[in-house]
Amino acid sequence: MHFGATLRLLRIDSGLSLRDLARRLRVSSAYLSRVEKGLDAAPTPARLADVAKELEVPATLLMDLAQRISPLVVDYVERVPDAGSLFLEIAHRNLNAAQLAEVRAMLDERFPVARPAGLPRGAALADLLAPERIVLGLSGASMEDVLDLAAGRLAESLPGTDAVSLARLLRASEAEVSSAIGGGIAVPCGYVSGVGALAAVVVLNEALHYDTPDGQPLRAVMVLLGPRDDPGRRLVLARIAGLAARGMAEALAGAQSAEEAYRWITHQSYLPLDVR
Template identity: 55%
Template sequence: MHLGATLRLLRVDAGLSLRDLARRIGVSSAYLSRVENGVDAPPTVERLTAIARELDVPPALLMDVANRVSPYVAEYLEEVPGSGTLFLELARRRLTGAQLARVRDFLDAEFPVRGGTHGDAPVPALAPLLAPERVVLQVSCGGWEDVLDVVAGRLAAALPGVDAARLVEGLSQLDDLSSCAVGGGVAVPHVFLPGVPSVVALVTLAKGLRVDTPDGRPVRLVVAAVDGERGRARLIRMAHVARLAARGLAERLDEARQPVQVLAALEELEALR
């Protein structure tokens, strides 16, 4: 998965220049640019944590996208060596996301976390912002403009008084498709319209769009959003979609032929957030 594309997407939406973010985390602009463009390896856990703090998103989200292990896990395995056996038992049973959520519910009930921060709160799910009429499957599109027309039409239908052409214009203000592609065959175009409720449309493509994506994979899934407010919730959702992409979201939804199948798959994938 291409962490750099996600970092660039979040940084730009947060209104931070490359120089601003680099200065805040104590690195050079050249280094951060190399990371965003996939030239350098993903940052260390410590540096990812600093980036997450400046973007105001949970560090675990960025670590998941980068396929990094949280330092809390490493420290716990060192402090309690027997915990490794439990992890192996979970792996041996091949528990699904829904089953792991049941395990977490048990832990929350029996051994609740004390003194957590807002960064420990569960990430809001994507599924509640969707509706069957905003899930469009196996669409044949000749180009990115066609995709935007489809998602804008579905989003406008959920926003009385908002014209689809206005949404297309807003979504098109992104530089190009590569600026909202996060890898794994997923793109996340988004637009800000003051005062409207947040809504999401999801589109799978019958044939992937072969464009300049960060990992070279054709775009097969588009998760488009309209938000009435900027800020933390919007950034967290973008990072969450990137994490789902890293977990194979496009592949999971590619076989879906009914919106209910998409919503069911999302429920399972989002059981642990």
């Protein structure tokens, strides 16, 4: 996951220009641009808190994205030393993505996560998604095909819209700025007023070569649709970025059915990433 690219998408989503945000943060727009391009280190926690305030997302979420190891993990290991040794064991065994997915499946089965009480409706990706809007195993596709496919699914859930104009909308915003946030994930956003927020997910079978900020090929595309100014969607976007850093692409590629992928996303998006 690329922090800068995620920050840029969040900024664009909130309708702020580079210069606007830089002025509000009292930094130079050149510095902000470097951060967005990943040429400069992520801002300090104090500054991140300012950024979070401007973008209307929880500060802890941004800090989680900006750091390689989530502060949640650090906290937890400090509180429960036993957990630290479990992490160590996983590290010693050098588990790969598929094996980790197995461990995760076991965890999900034994200790299912409930929807956290404080999570507002519409703030989790799972709230916007349904198994019918998950396409698995797409191959031979270009970004346009992906958007067309997602538009077809979204149009069915939105009476009164048609796939062609939705696809045109998504293509246009994608042409303006690449929505890839690294970690093999892209989050194209389309703005349609008068409808509730909605998402579709397309999982690619063969990685798509696309302009991604970290050079990793694209593995999954989450299309978000909704009204222009919606802090809830930015929350979803930031959470997707968090998931991208936690092996979302691999997990989705391993899913056997749309229901399975949906289950994974539900579990993950209920994890209280931003509650400390």
